[in-house]
Amino acid sequence: MANARSRSRADRSTGAVTLQQVARQAGVSLATASRALHGADGRSVGDELRRRVQAAAEELSYISNAPAQALARATTSVVGLIVHDVADPYFAAIAAGAMRAARERRLMVMIAATFREPGLELEYLRGLRAQRARAVVLAGSGLAVSADTERLAEEIAGFEEEGGRVVCIGDRGTDLDTVALDNRGGAAGAARSLWDQGHRRIGVIAGPRELTTVRHRLDGARRALRSLGGALPAERVVVGDFTREGGRAATLELFARDPGLTAVLALNDLMAIGALAALQQDLGRTVPKQVSVMGFDDVPFAADLRPALSTVRLPLEAAGEQAVRLILDDPAEAPRRVLLDAELVTRASTGPATHA
Amino acid sequence: MANARSRSRADRSTGAVTLQQVARQAGVSLATASRALHGADGRSVGDELRRRVQAAAEELSYISNAPAQALARATTSVVGLIVHDVADPYFAAIAAGAMRAARERRLMVMIAATFREPGLELEYLRGLRAQRARAVVLAGSGLAVSADTERLAEEIAGFEEEGGRVVCIGDRGTDLDTVALDNRGGAAGAARSLWDQGHRRIGVIAGPRELTTVRHRLDGARRALRSLGGALPAERVVVGDFTREGGRAATLELFARDPGLTAVLALNDLMAIGALAALQQDLGRTVPKQVSVMGFDDVPFAADLRPALSTVRLPLEAAGEQAVRLILDDPAEAPRRVLLDAELVTRASTGPATHA
DNA sequence: CCTCCGCTGGAAAGCGCTTTCCAAGAGGTA
């Protein structure tokens, strides 16, 4: 008997059941089968025939061919999601939210991780365009300065011209649909809270300056301090990787420059964890007794660190959800912007400044 | 002038640049253009023409239509990844590995989260079949008992018959390509290490019993204890959600049953974190002085908890990578099985038993 | 009784690509 492997060389089919076969089995035309099963056509099919088609499909275990549908309909049911790194809890939370929203709308999500290489973002966007994704969510923070930024903008424009939709999480320069997170406000609140507890010598450990997220957070903190009569001189800001190790190294550098700091504001929780490690293990300081540490993002484990990390909570999962909603539910003309609030979460890693 | 919106109703095209247009612009036939740009054909194109085609493609910003290619080639460049929850660091790590491997092979990954509903796994597998994914990685632990298990097996068989490939991470009953993690061995090692430190009354907090992962870990621990002359009676095993809260509740229950326990073995790190919280905050015990806590998985923050969590490290990212390699690199006949070792990581949350 | 309309089913024309086949030319050998 003929098995799947013995097809003629000219036969490029996969051996999967086709709609044609379903139609034959049900004794109806291809058109009717298509309408009975997927009928986005606005056309109705008689009850009797519809039942016959459904039965045939069931019996043959028919599974529709999405690429073929995509070709014929000129649209797909996939949305793309571009993040920096899925293993980073920040992006994991966003991804979870986006996937939940996608599920509600019965869409599949194609995910791409750039590992922070700007070139990859462009490449993946092109890949998603090739897939004819309906929409793509750009979750990674934009780069403020980059030769690729312009190319990216062009690519986005091209995509939108073809009917694709793009939304980004966090502000980018461009006028796109945006789900913005209140980085500035959150950072300002964090700085103010430190100030209110008597801290006057506050150090900041920041991620790469090109990230707009970093810029906004830094800016928020700086302004708040200034408006309170303080300042954030350049030597009290150390840039490092946006990771635990980056935070550790940055903290060491910060205290090498000024051992009298009473608080460190980390621009994300990963760095804050590094700061905690540096302070408690390398520098032998007690937190928050001698030095307060404030994080940013409120990753899931923040409350389980010792001391429990005070931080700024960002509604990341909601951001992911909103992003796909925004993009799919009502395709407005003008670019829209949704601002999600940050919330200060005070836990045990911050406390009153000890005046030396 | 005619814009993209003014196409006739009969025109189902997206307005995207097609290969046909590129061919025309380059003054060659469609066939030649196809060969010049993607030629998986084994056929060569003269240098001059190839250059002309490439220039035309560049100039028109041509982006190939993946669905159309998929239809014509009867294969795609997407792999599917089905997990329980992307926000769970366990799956996030696997996903990161899988994505890295996919990138090396220039594949796109379609990800689906089941949120632990077994029905969804089936549904997503069908979705991935519809997409004609080349391969799918089943990352979530299998359910040992489930009405869906059989349906799932059928679905997998159908997919493989059509040329799709499936690999799972962690053992499932079925004879599939598998990247197994040494859950049994890891749990045995963990139990032994506790035993060796003098612990004789060890409680275990476990995730849902249907998960094969849980079964294996539990089994490993039980056997190890038995072989050492101890035992793991049913009342010292409490089942809860595989989450922080589940761990906390389970720990409380465990100590309500037997306040004299000197160690708790959590079957994943999330539960271990809950145990730490329950012990230190709710029960007022010191860890590891009065009670030792051992986790499982070694999530990224395990070392930053207080006390730093002793746990069993699983090479999760490697598992994700291996899975996609296994499945794509050499499509062997017989189902293969790769076993990845677990490694005991002793940190500060475990110590010698205090004999009351 | 005839016409017109609304409804349902089917034939067929694509959607944008890949690949098979064929034709034509180049180069080698007898």
Place this chain on the structure above:
DNA sequence: TACCTCTTGGAAAGCGCTTTCCAGCGGAGG
């Protein structure tokens, strides 16, 4: 010079679906 082989380009036949059009039919209205 005649014949054969090898290479390169193009025409055209699909891949599996959706959707447009058209045909046929029954019922309502004149």
